[in-house]
Structure formats: structure tokens, C-alpha cells
Amino acid sequence: WTTILTVPYENGAFTEKMYVQFTPYSEKSFNDSISFFAGGIDLGAVNVSGNGVAVGNGLPAYSRWFTEGGALAALTDGPITAQDANVVNLDTGSVKTFAVNEQDTGVARFRVYGPDLVSKNDDKYLEFAVTAATQTFSIDTISAWMTTSGGSTVQADIQYSFNSDFSNPVSLNEDPISFSKDTMLLTEYNVTIQVLAENKLYIRIYPYNAAGADTTGKYLAVYDVKVSGLSGD
Structure with a gap:
């Protein structure tokens, strides 16, 4: 700089x-x-x-999804709650083993092909929601392990919103997130997001495949979607 x-x-x-x-x-x-x-x-x-916002000296807190193959249940720690992952208008593929942090890991996959997924489709996504409990949840990191499976052309966008209808979304990635086939990539964003007590933050992953109009067998693989930060005023 x-x-x-x-x-x-x-x-x-x-x-x-x-x-x-x-x-x-x-x-x-x-x-x-x-x-x-x-x-x-x-x-x-x-x-x-x-x-500039005050982060404070709160308790570490996080929510994680897709840590057990295709299981949708959220795993949380700290004074926050989270909804199960919501798979919206995406077909689920079989769990496949990939190397994540040099460990063989069962990873969820979702089909990304067909003419309605050649670009970002607002009606097809994975959604994750986290709720601050009695204190503000100051989020500093949003991350996920992802890759393209069955081909190298699947890409993704990640956005978040404070609204249940996902109005006024904010994009985390500036350019489409691209991957090397079957190579899990940790996509991580350092953020400053404050979720006030009893409020929710919604995060969506939108997969698409510009080359997938007339092909099959292409997937987005997703593991350990994580939202972490400090909970406290």
C-alpha cells in the first residue's frame, strides 16, 4: 500500500x-x-x-454448515443461533471425497448445469442464516471450502443481507469465484459486520456454469461454510 x-x-x-x-x-x-x-x-x-465501529471484547462465536457431508444442520458455538442450511431449487448430488486441509473428507455437491444456470440465478442458491442472541454479533470472517466437480467451469458468487427477502444484498466477491477441478479452495473474506441482538444475517452462495447449457455432470462442492466473530456489546 x-x-x-x-x-x-x-x-x-x-x-x-x-x-x-x-x-x-x-x-x-x-x-x-x-x-x-x-x-x-x-x-x-x-x-x-x-x-470505525467498536468490536469490543466479546465471546468468540461461530456457526458452521456442511461439516458432515450433505447434512444440513448448523453447528454453533457461543451466544448465537443458526438455522439449518437451506438448499433452494438446486438438485443435490452424491457426497464425494475430496482432500480438505490434506485430509480425505466427505463433501456435499450440488448440480450446476442446464440453461437456467448459465449465469447467476436469483432463484437457485444455498442459504445460511445466523441470529445474534442477546448481544451484538460482530462478524469478522466468512469462509467456505468449495470447488468445481465433474468439470472446471462451475463458478459461484457469495452475498449477504440483513433482510429475509434478501433485499439490498452485499457481494463478498468482486469477480466470479473460480476453481481448479476437484481441488478444494478455502474462500475467505475478512469483514466487519455487526448483527444486532435478536437480528439475523443471511448468506447465500449462488452457483452457475456459463458452459453448462447443454452439458451434465457438473457440480459445486461445498464444505464447512463458516461465519465467525465475537458476541458482546
Whole structure:
């Protein structure tokens, strides 16, 4: 990370992505701006802002799903509750053994082929819901082990929402999540999400297969979907 960056551009548009890092040091709102120059000419500035939130010294808490093959039951620890995994309009395939952390592990699989899954389909997904109990649940990590099975073309998106109808979702991945065939990948996101007492957070994994309109036998393999953080005010 640096305070001065040269960004390549063509025809007035960046040709590479630029990322901005935000590291709050106290519980307050932060506002600043990023200035742009070309050939010594001031092109203007873009305002940026963020909020620092207190994490506190709460109790470690987590919820995990798909830790026993295709079993839907949630496994929780700490003062939170979780619903069983919800498989919505996806066909379940057979459990298959993959290497996860160098251990042979039975992993759930879901069929991802056909014309209605060549792109993200809002009606076909895996959903996970976690509820803060009597105190705020400050989530710092959302992760899952996943891969494409039966071919290399299955991809996925992960989003979350505070609403049961999944309105106003937030995407965790910027680009489609891609995999090497049959190689389990730990997809992990560091987040700052506060779930207030007695409120829920919903997480969805949307699988799709751009090359799967006329093929069969393609699956998304999923193991140990995990939401973790601290519970406490």
C-alpha cells in the first residue's frame, strides 16, 4: 500500500483496478478524498468515507454448515443461533471425497448445469442464516471450502443481507469465484459486520456454469461454510 500511485489508463478510463485500504483507528466516521493528476494537471478528487465501529471484547462465536457431508444442520458455538442450511431449487448430488486441509473428507455437491444456470440465478442458491442472541454479533470472517466437480467451469458468487427477502444484498466477491477441478479452495473474506441482538444475517452462495447449457455432470462442492466473530456489546 502507498499514498501515491500511478494508474495506467486509456481513452480516459483506468486499465487496471485500483484498491483503497481503510484502517479506522477509533469509533467514528472518517472522510477524505483521493486526488487525481495527469501530466501535472489537476483532474479533481473523489470523496471517500468509512465508519470505525467498536468490536469490543466479546465471546468468540461461530456457526458452521456442511461439516458432515450433505447434512444440513448448523453447528454453533457461543451466544448465537443458526438455522439449518437451506438448499433452494438446486438438485443435490452424491457426497464425494475430496482432500480438505490434506485430509480425505466427505463433501456435499450440488448440480450446476442446464440453461437456467448459465449465469447467476436469483432463484437457485444455498442459504445460511445466523441470529445474534442477546448481544451484538460482530462478524469478522466468512469462509467456505468449495470447488468445481465433474468439470472446471462451475463458478459461484457469495452475498449477504440483513433482510429475509434478501433485499439490498452485499457481494463478498468482486469477480466470479473460480476453481481448479476437484481441488478444494478455502474462500475467505475478512469483514466487519455487526448483527444486532435478536437480528439475523443471511448468506447465500449462488452457483452457475456459463458452459453448462447443454452439458451434465457438473457440480459445486461445498464444505464447512463458516461465519465467525465475537458476541458482546
